[in-house]
Amino acid sequence: MPGNAAWSISWNVVRDIQEMWSLPSMVNAYRAGTIIAVTAGVVGWFMVLRRQTFAGHTISLAGFPGAAGAVLLGIASGYGYFGFCVAAALVIAYGARPGNREPANESALTGVVQAFVLACGMLFVSLYGGFLNQVDNLLFGSILGITDGDVILLAAVAVAVLGAMAAIGRPLLFASVDPDVARARGVPVRLLGALFLVLLGAATAEVSQITGSLLVFALLVMPAATAQIITARPGLSLLLTVLIGLVVTWAGFAFAFFTIYPIGFYITTFAFGAYVLAYLVRGAGPVLAARVSRLRSANDAARAASAV
């Protein structure tokens, strides 16, 4: 059990990991964590590139009413997650059509969709009249009790989503970076955008089953935002996104296992730490370079003076 005093942390990292992985449920948690970190990283990278964080956040929250509704109806929560996330994605994709004059209208629509799906979630929970602990789990996730079957299902969805992303990746990148030129060159910009939102819905539905609806967004946005600060080259920053996501998730699981504090806190904190670090380093880079060159020129001047 995470947070159990029987599992004590020591400075021997190898022993700690062995201890942690002696539990089958933790091994499954790591397998699941690896799968979701990669999926969320790739999809999130495009989301950040396209500046669709608001839409992404709204779609990821749609998992909550989905899961609550599934519990109410007595069906597997996976169906609820997929149904609601993909439906929310379709509504937002419809609102993002070119006939819509302003980004203002689109953001109002997204906001209304978000409030409405959350209100539905609340209604389902109150109709169910069930255990409030479950609400916390739906919102904040739990890494306990992940079975082999769950992992296989996650892997299957991840393969499907990543395969689709690979298929539309190049034109989507083109359409994201320069929609006008892409449209002129015959790329179906709007169709790609809608397709991407649906894939985002499928990915968030997958990830929220482990992390809860409120924390999917952290895995979507922060590794990608960090990587895009570090480098502007698409391939490299995509790779970095996945790497950062993996490290953050693995470390988060380990810390959550050995302490009483929840997984969501560690994952968001590590990811945000990486983001702030990247931000500061990029900000400090030019300042440092300027200082070095000033020192160098001062040295040159001093040398010239001593030579005279």
Next chain:
Amino acid sequence: MSLFDHPFMVSALLAGTGIALACGLVGYFLVLRAQVFTGDALSHVAFTGALAALAFGVELRLGLFAATILVALLLGVLGKRGRADDVVIGSVFAWVLGLGVFFLTLYTTNRSGGGTGNATTSVLFGSIFGLSGGQARAALWIGIAVFGAVVAIARPLLFATVDEAVAAARGVPVRLLGFGFLALVGVTTAEATQAVGALLLLGLLAGPAGAALALTDRPYQGMVISAGLAVGSMWGGLLLAYYVPKLPPSFSITAVVTVVYAAAVVRGRLRSGQGQVAVTAA
């Protein structure tokens, strides 16, 4: 027995009116400035602020107001001209939300036992029927104060929103207005969290304002429509929750907002469709 004989219903109507007035007007500018995501972020920050207050045993409202106003100003500092990039906002509030979960655990483990799940749900989903008379009056006055403040800065704020560069050139303090507006958004968020909850107040911010934008292009008319629709939806939602006790009030309010928004968008689209037809015919 009439509706007004129930003290909880009177309190809910008073508080709801104040909150809806503030949300309607603030939301109109949020939508116009394409800053709805900021409202979204602040509503999650409200969750963390409230739970931090609970965890450290201080007054809940102190935590709410401190967290939302501080983060609102921080988001202003992070962006150019008092507006932050969506990705920066997303990263900041995802982390703040993680902190909220941390405070939640802190609170639950310190209090070992009962009543903990309740705190989460009431912060996230609100409890407008649970307000005392004093809280309701406070909510009404704060709502009216925010409404008045936005009305007072409406003209320059509108100018700065529609054409920032020209406004700045004409000596409008664009940056200061941006910060002042963000602080007002923070106050509104904290106040509305107590009534409809952190997760649902976005509907009150975005719904009536989106509907007003779909119905009219004239800004002052839009402000009036937005505030009016917000108050109307609030009353409608409260009545619905009163007569159908199975529905939680936060749900019925949000549902009414959603229906109003959808109706306004359909109407706006039909009208612009007719306009296009008329143009082609001519």
